[in-house]
Amino acid sequence: MRDLHLPGRTAIYANQAAVATSHSLSSAAALRVLAEGGNAMDAAITACAVQAVVEPQSTGIGGDCFALVARDGKAPVVGLNGSGRAPMAASSQALLAQGMTQIPRHSAHAVTIPGALDAWHRLLEAHGTWSLARCLEPAIGYAFDGYIVSDRVNFDWRAQESFLRQDPDAARLLLVADEAPQIGSRMRHPELGKTLETVASQGARAFYEGPLADTMVAFLRARGGLHTSADFKQAEADWVDPISTDYNGRTVWQIPPNGQGMVALIMLNIIEGFENEGLEPLSPVRLHREIEAARWAYATRDRYVGQQTGLPLEWLLSKDYAAECRAKIEDFKASEPLPLIDPGHAVHKDTVYISVVDAQRNAVSLINSTFNSFGSGLICPKTGVVFQNRGQSFNLQAGHPNALEGDKRPMHTIIPGMVSQGDRITHCYGVMGGHYQPLGHMHVLSNMFDFGLNPQEALDLPRFMAAASGAVELERGIPEAARKALGDIGHTMSDAVAPIGGGQVIAIDSDHGCLIAGSDPRKDGAAMGF
Secondary structure (H helix, E strand, O other): OOOOOOOOOOEEEOOOOEEEOOOOHHHHHHHHHHHHHOOHHHHHHHHHHHHHHHOOOOOOOOOOEEEEEEEHHHHHOOEEOOOOOOOOOOOOHHHHHEEEEEEOOOHHOOOOOHHHHHHHHHHHHOOOOOHHHHHHHHHHHHHHEEOOOOHHHHHHHHOOOHHOOHHEEEHHOOOOOOOOOOOEEEEEEEEOOOOOOHHHOOHHHOOOOHHHHHHHHHHHHHHOOOOOOOHHHOOEEEEOOOOEEEEEEEEEEOOOOOOOOOHHHHHHHHOOOOOOOOOOOHHHHHHHHHHHHHHHHHHHHHHHHHOOOOHHHHHOOHHHHHHHHHHHOOEEOOOOOOOOOOOOOOOOEEEEEEEOOOOOOOOOEEEEEEEOOOOOOOOOOOOEEEEHHHHHHHHHHOOOOOOEEEEOOOOOOOOOOOEEEEOOEEEEEEOHHHHHHHHHHHHHHHHHOOOOOOOOHHHHHHOOEEOOOOEEOOOOOOOOOHHHHHOOOOOEEEEOOOOEEEEEEEEEEEOOOEEEEEEEOOOOOOOOOO
């Protein structure tokens, strides 16, 4: 239990249903769905659609979606990969011939075909009880009637002002008097509202075929893109078998590559072999071990993820591989920067993660993203769709596992998570933050399973970001004594410019018939239940 004398959030306890998102309007919309008889999937899609409007810097229908689903609170888990592909005409060679060495963010070449809407459709078709049209109603209302800009949304928006000013369409539709909308002001997106109305009346395929798709293709091609109507028409989310590892008697589930979920599993395998008895959650020894585990796991990702064939996944997820990595970690010595094969990815991120568990214990772990804040910064003025910049994750190096090829998915950062014990789902969770996400998964799960923190406490605990290159960013909450100790053993550190990531967790206590939910204080969200 947290110290009630100190500021902080208390975990939410419920017996029927719980939701946790990074925006309070999204959480409220999801809770209304559950109260009106919808199930967890209906609530999650409704919440995600709302956030596509009220948190436009982080997500939208111009982005991608991944999900893990468990029916009736039971394993095994099923997964959906709703990430988009490069246009069929795209190639590394073509861009290299144009003099590019990497894909610019504000470029149509950074735009892969958005996969989110097809993913929403397939998730509802297979596991929902409401129509997509009904789930979109609250989002359409916010798009036309407006929503109030909250603190974190304004913080992120202000950070992108100069970027958005570079594009006339973005400046006109996403800025107010050439600036980010102020906290407490009302913002509307009527062009997006009309697009959502079309999808609601005609179905998700209206986004990929017909006038809407033709309008978006024409916009992207006018910006130099290679996109065609055929690229949009063949866009399709794929059901996938999740990957997993055992962590001290629990099974942790992730989506397989092209996502980086395997990286979280590698990190967990590495730290599983360390003894935590006597350590505090923010002790320098614990932080050092996680820093080093992250370095090895990220170096592994950058070597392999994006490879379409021959990925040695069984070996990389094995306890033997983790033991090899762990053997190279010394408790009181920072490692040298690891050899890094450039993954060809952009540095940062913006994402929303949604967790919902209903009265039947159906559980949905869903994540939706446009990658960077406002993605590519390209917004189709007739449709209001902000396009992701996920194609920026491709590498232009010939023969690289993540090299750009037509109809290929890039290495992806967004990863939903679930945990089971025996045949019961125990945790439906996710941690946002682009490349931070696998480290965040490890850190938050270890906070709960190794140090006994509840979901809210586990999310509240200060964070760090470590890269294979050796640099470590620390949030201000990391104690000064721990900072000094890490520096004394050779770590190079800097203060994080912004809070690191976000996250939501719902724990399912089957023995007591209880749901325990937390939502990250680094965002504008809320955990709610009844």
